[in-house]
Amino acid sequence: MIHNTEQSKIIKVVQxxxxxxGKSSLYLRYHQGEFIDNPNYIDFYNKIINLAEKQITFQFWDYRSNEKFFSLSHYFYNQSSIVMISYDITNRQSFDRVQFWFEDYNQKKQNKVALLVLIGNKYDLEQQRKVSQKEGKQLANSLGMLFFEVSSKTGYQVNELFESLISYAINVN
Structure with a gap:
């Protein structure tokens, strides 16, 4: 959900x-500018970005994908203006589950429409790749999502991903 005041916006993002x-590592790479291997789970945090005369507050929610939190997914989906679905490019099963996460979002969103972004993480492990970039792009296109491959470890494309989200946030009324 995007909240506007005269000089600021609050953007709620769920991953x-x-x-x-690598969901938590991606957030931490962007937020702190460094890679943290096996971080403690992050539930929520803010990042404030000042652009010209506007202040954007990104509220990041790292939705834990276990049964304990599954019943809360509708809350996360309906409060978010950006939904990031992530998979590991070295793990075919995580890619195969993207469709499940997409359908779960669509079933629970209650007519809320968010920007959807498909993220292939762990680009630094290119030599161990099990999911081609072409497959990721095709799936994202078929689901009407933006697509990025990133590396939380090296920072590859992380800033570009979040710059795109910032651009979206600025241009949304």
């Missing part, structure tokens, strides 16, 4: 996907 695809 979903299988466990161990």
């Amino acid at each position: 979903i996907g299988n466990i161990y695809v």
Whole structure:
């Protein structure tokens, strides 16, 4: 959900996907500018970005993909203006579950429409790739999603991903 005041916007972003695809590490790479291997789970945090005369507050929610939190997914989906679905490019099963996460979002969103972004993480492990970039792009296109491949470890395309989200946030009324 995007909340506007005269000089600021609050953008709520949720990231979903299988466990161990690097969701928390991606947030931490962007937020702190460094890679943290096996971070403690992050539930929520803010990042404030000042652009010209506007202040944008990104509220990141790392939706844990386990049964304990599954019943809360409708809350996360309906409060978010950006939904990021992540998979690990070295793990075919995590890619195969993207459709599940997409359908779960669509079933629970209650007519809320968010920007959907498909993220292939762990680009630094290119030599161990099990999911081609072409497959990721095709799936994203078929689901009407933006697509990025990133590396939380090296920072590859992380800033570009979040710059796109910032651009979206600025241009949304």
